[in-house]
Amino acid sequence: xxxxxxxxxxxxxxxxxxxxxxxxxxxxxxxxxxxxxxxxxxxxxxxxxxxxxxxxxxxxxxxxxxxxxxxxxxxxxxxxxxxxxxxxxxxxxxxxxxxxxxxxxxxxxxxxxxxxxxxxxxxxxxxxxxxxxxxxxxxxxxxxxxxxxxxxxxxxxxxxxxxxxxxxxxxxxxxxxxxxxxxxxxxxxxxxxxxxxxxxxxxxxxxxxxxxxxxxxxxxxxxxxxxxxxxxxxxxxxxxxxxxxxxxxxxxxxxxxxxxxxxxxxxxxxxxxxxxxxxxxxxxxxxxxxxxxxxxxxxxxxxxxxxxxxxxxxxxxxxxxxxxxxxxxxxxxxxxxxxxxxxxxxxxxxxxxxxxxxxxxxxxxxxxxxxxxxxxxxxxxxxxxxxxxxxxxxxxxxx
Numbered sequence: 001x002x003x004x005x006x007x008x009x010x011x012x013x014x015x016x017x018x019x020x021x022x023x024x025x026x027x028x029x030x031x032x033x034x035x036x037x038x039x040x041x042x043x044x045x046x047x048x049x050x051x052x053x054x055x056x057x058x059x060x061x062x063x064x065x066x067x068x069x070x071x072x073x074x075x076x077x078x079x080x081x082x083x084x085x086x087x088x089x090x091x092x093x094x095x096x097x098x099x100x101x102x103x104x105x106x107x108x109x110x111x112x113x114x115x116x117x118x119x120x121x122x123x124x125x126x127x128x129x130x131x132x133x134x135x136x137x138x139x140x141x142x143x144x145x146x147x148x149x150x151x152x153x154x155x156x157x158x159x160x161x162x163x164x165x166x167x168x169x170x171x172x173x174x175x176x177x178x179x180x181x182x183x184x185x186x187x188x189x190x191x192x193x194x195x196x197x198x199x200x201x202x203x204x205x206x207x208x209x210x211x212x213x214x215x216x217x218x219x220x221x222x223x224x225x226x227x228x229x230x231x232x233x234x235x236x237x238x239x240x241x242x243x244x245x246x247x248x249x250x251x252x253x254x255x256x257x258x259x260x261x262x263x264x265x266x267x268x269x270x271x272x273x274x275x276x277x278x279x280x281x282x283x284x285x286x287x288x289x290x291x292x293x294x295x296x297x298x299x300x301x302x303x304x305x306x307x308x309x310x311x312x313x314x315x316x317x318x319x320x321x322x323x324x325x326x327x328x329x330x331x332x333x334x335x336x337x338x339x340x341x342x343x344x345x346x347x348x349x350x351x352x353x354x355x356x357x358x359x360x361x362x363x364x365x366x367x368x369x370x371x372x373x374x375x376x377x378x379x380x381x382x383x384x385x386x387x388x389x390x391x392x393x394x395x396x397x398x399x
Contacts, residue, residue: 001025001091003049003060006080008042009394011355011386013348014321015039018397019054019083027054027086028381029079030323032291033348034072034173041076049080054087057297065270070244071292074269081295082327082377089376096330096377100300103333107368111143113209114318114346122154124188124195131196135204139364143205143232143341146196148189150177150213151236161185164213174242178213186218190225197229207232207263212240216250223258232340233263233285233314240264246273252282261285266316270294271301278302278309285340289316291324296331307336320345322356325363326377333371341367355386 005020013033020026031038045064052060061081068077089096097103112134120126127146134144148154155161155177164179181189193208200206208231214222219237226234238254239247246268255262261284268274268288277283286306290299303313313335317328328342344364353359358379363369372378383398390397 001053001055001087003052003054006043006046006049007397008039009390009397010036010039011381011389012352015042015079016323016381016397017042017079017083019049019080019087021054021087025087025090027083027090027376028323028379029082029086029327030291030321031075031079032319032324033321034319035075038072038076041073042079045076045080054084055091057081057084057088060084061295061297065294068269068294070269070273071242071267071289074292074294078291078293078295078298081297082290082323085296085327085330086376093375095371095373095375096296097333097371100297100331100334103371104336105333107370108329108332109142109339109341109367110344110364110369111145111207111314111341111367112137112139112141113145113343115139115141115344122152122157124191127192128195128199131204131206132199135200138362139344140366141204141344141364142367143207144200145207145209145235145343147209148192149181149185150211151209151241154185154188154192158185158188161188172242176213176241176243178215180215181218186222189222193226193229193231202230205232207235209235210237212236212238212243214238216254219254220257223254223260223262227259231260233261235263235287236266237262238264239267241267243267246277248276248280248282251277252280255281255283261312263287263314266292268293271298271305274302274305278306278311281309281311283311285312285314287314287316287343289320290327290331291317291320296327299331300334303335303338307338311338312340313338314340315342317343317345319348321347322352322359323377323379323381325369326358326372326379329369329372330377344369355382356380357382
């Protein structure tokens with residue numbers, strides 16, 4: 001089998017990768033809807049892929065893996081890798097999890113970071129109302145993740161929140177504010193945590209997406225202050241999101257200063273850039289994203305290495321879309337016992353559920369997702385239904 005074409009179309013806001021072969025099989029991969037601009041980066045790899053056997057996934061990846069980078073530029077390589085595995089599974093007639101070593105769980109646990117409504121504001125009572133609404137959703141998620149501090153609007157809406165420079169209309173998803181947090185800002189965050197925990201109790205766990213942007217002394221002080229609330233984790237306090245470095249030494253100082261679990265990793269590309277973070281036990285939980293880290297095999301390598309160092313695993317995935325859901329389900333079915341849950345992804349537009357073939361009518365039940373048993377990654381796009389969302393330049397995408 002040979003690859004005859006690599007295509008990419010932006011459907012809604014998601015760049016969708018389609019690898020075509022001379023035997024009629026094709027594979028699909030999806031990029032986060034926050035990265036509409038990555039289509040040219042995907043197509044940059046077209047000439048390198050044509051003529052290769054897509055079922056030799058690792059051999060193909062050796063040609064392109066070094067061409068990616070930290071978020072967002074690892075996404076193009078990652079989506080291609082997903083599409084290769086999709087073809088390999090279809091060619092073998094088995095779900096991709098079988099090719100990754102087989103499942104160790106029959107259902108995969110997920111948590112809620114993306115099923116949400118617009119919060120009414122940034123006051124403690126707004127946060128309390130928001131988590132109450134999320135608790136009442138039919139998925140019955142075991143855990144909710146909420147954005148605070150530099151990963152929320154409170155850095156703009158709470159007067160005097162911090163002493164750093166505040167970017168106005170930066171124009172980028174994930175633009176980074178940074179600085180020392182004021183006493184007022186610090187107390188406001190604590191009040192929001194208290195309000196949310198009063199609603200959630202011990203029925204639904206709470207994690208906080210915090211940044212990046214904190215200075216280390218503030219991070220230590222806050223992590224200690226919330227110890228009594230038994231949070232699942234504090235995420236991306238020092239680096240994360242679009243920050244192209246890791247800073248394991250600072251993370252280790254933060255981690256060893258508190259019993260509150262510290263989490264990072266969504267922006268990191270390749271296992272090599274997790275090496276020091278894991279081997280120095282600089283965090284308690286890592287959260288690579290299979291659509292940024294270099295693909296699903298890359299994520300599994302990271303998870304296995306973390307397992308040997310007693311570090312927990314909670315993959316990121318909030319904007320990965322419904323095809324991205326297929327990739328997450330397949331790889332997380334194979335992960336070792338350090339796996340907690342993955343962040344359930346949403347799509348750019350509600351009509352995506354009408355386009356994707358292979359989804360059950362209710363995807364999440366009691367925070368669990370069934371495995372997808374169709375060959376490949378288990379999901380497909382209804383080409384006829386999707387054509388109306390294609391731009392003129394992409395009309396041949398499904399041909």
